Amino acid sequence: MPELPEVETIARGLRATIVGRIVREAQVLHPAIVRFHPPTSMAGEKIVTVDRRAKLLRIHLQSGWMAVAHFKMSGRLWVTDSTTTLPQHTHFRALLDDNAQLLFVDPRRFGFVGLLTPQEWQQWPFARTLGPEPLETPPEILASRFTGRRAIKAVLLDQRTIAGVGNIYADESLFAAGIHPATLARALTPAHRNRLAQAIRQILQEAIRAGGSTISDYRNAMGDKGLFQEQFAVYGRAGLPCTHCHTPLVRSHVAGRSTVWCPQCQPLA
DNA sequence: AGCGGGACCTGTGGGC
DNA sequence: TGCCCACAGGTCCCGC
Numbered sequence: 001m002p003e004l005p006e007v008e009t010i011a012r013g014l015r016a017t018i019v020g021r022i023v024r025e026a027q028v029l030h031p032a033i034v035r036f037h038p039p040t041s042m043a044g045e046k047i048v049t050v051d052r053r054a055k056l057l058r059i060h061l062q063s064g065w066m067a068v069a070h071f072k073m074s075g076r077l078w079v080t081d082s083t084t085t086l087p088q089h090t091h092f093r094a095l096l097d098d099n100a101q102l103l104f105v106d107p108r109r110f111g112f113v114g115l116l117t118p119q120e121w122q123q124w125p126f127a128r129t130l131g132p133e134p135l136e137t138p139p140e141i142l143a144s145r146f147t148g149r150r151a152i153k154a155v156l157l158d159q160r161t162i163a164g165v166g167n168i169y170a171d172e173s174l175f176a177a178g179i180h181p182a183t184l185a186r187a188l189t190p191a192h193r194n195r196l197a198q199a200i201r202q203i204l205q206e207a208i209r210a211g212g213s214t215i216s217d218y219r220n221a222m223g224d225k226g227l228f229q230e231q232f233a234v235y236g237r238a239g240l241p242c243t244h245c246h247t248p249l250v251r252s253h254v255a256g257r258s259t260v261w262c263p264q265c266q267p268l269a
Numbered sequence: 270a271g272c273g274g275g276a277c278c279t280g281t282g283g284g285c
Numbered sequence: 286t287g288c289c290c291a292c293a294g295g296t297c298c299c300g301c
Contacts (some may be wrong), residue, residue, distance in 0.1 A: 002294065002295095003294060003295090006294075032278095055294095055295080064272080070295080070296090071294085071295085072277095072294085072295045072296075073278090073279095073293065073294055073295055073296095074278085074279075074280085074293085074294080089279085106278095106279095107278080107280065108277085108278045108279050108280080108293090109277080109278055110277065110278065110295065110296080111295090126296085135285050147270070148270090148271095149271075150270085150271065150272085151271095151272095154271080154272085157295090159296085160297095166295070167292060167293095167294060167295085168296055169294095213294080215293080215294065216280090216281080216293075216294090217280090217293095217294090218294070236292095253273090255272085256272075256273065256274080257295095258292080258293085
């Protein structure tokens with residue numbers, strides 16, 4: 001489910017609601033979603049900050065430990081009143097000192113939650129090899145990373161190239177930059193690379209402004225839907241006319257993922 | 270090296 | 286109504 005804009009939206013929502021709270025109780029309801037140290041030991045801890053790195057959400061605790069969550073395809077993290085009935089597929093629950101509860105809900109159970117020390121975070125191979133944050137990195141630097149003999153879409157989805165881009169925003173960015181998703185990265189011109197870097201930053205910023213994209217089940221920490229799906233130019237629009245030239249959009253598989261593009265506006269370089 | 274395919278899971282929607 | 290298939294926002298692993 002969530003890519004960078006959705007995780008960022010969740011992080012902002014949590015920052016406004018749970019920072020400063022103390023965790024009274026923490027229970028794991030489905031052990032399969034635990035990674036690293038079990039999050040049950042959050043009990044007694046004060047929540048100091050909440051942030052995001054790539055598609056990972058991090059809750060920093062006063063002791064220095066951090067709770068890390070990855071939502072994969074269907075994970076959610078949200079805050080409700082502690083009297084609210086637990087939704088189906090609630091796998092972790094933290095009761096806070098203001099009578100709120102923080103819930104990790106994930107029907108498909110691809111996601112995970114766990115505790116790490118800062119040192120363990122540094123040593124975790126996935127975190128260590130993450131590429132730069134697209135919104136905190138000059139576009140020229142991002143552009144310089146679009147290399148290699150893979151399809152550009154595969155390069156964008158690789159979290160080591162740029163952190164946080166997934167299937168939706170890869171397709172939307174490639175459309176905005178006028179680049180065919182199957183173009184080999186090494187075949188891109190410098191102008192292509194710069195346009196793509198700018199497009200990624202712009203699309204991600206607009207998506208954050210819209211509170212992310214809700215296709216079916218994404219919700220922010222408060223349970224609200226995002227609105228960016230209303231601005232999709234290509235994702236989920238196969239067969240519909242291109243917003244720019246009215247040519248029917250095409251869907252196929254690129255880099256093993258369902259991919260939509262405009263055959264007219266996105267020529268293969 | 271890079272790709273395709275499968276695995277991890279459940280839910281939903283379409284076709285018959 | 287019920288059944289079967291395809292497909293879904295991510296990542297990892299295997300074999301060619």
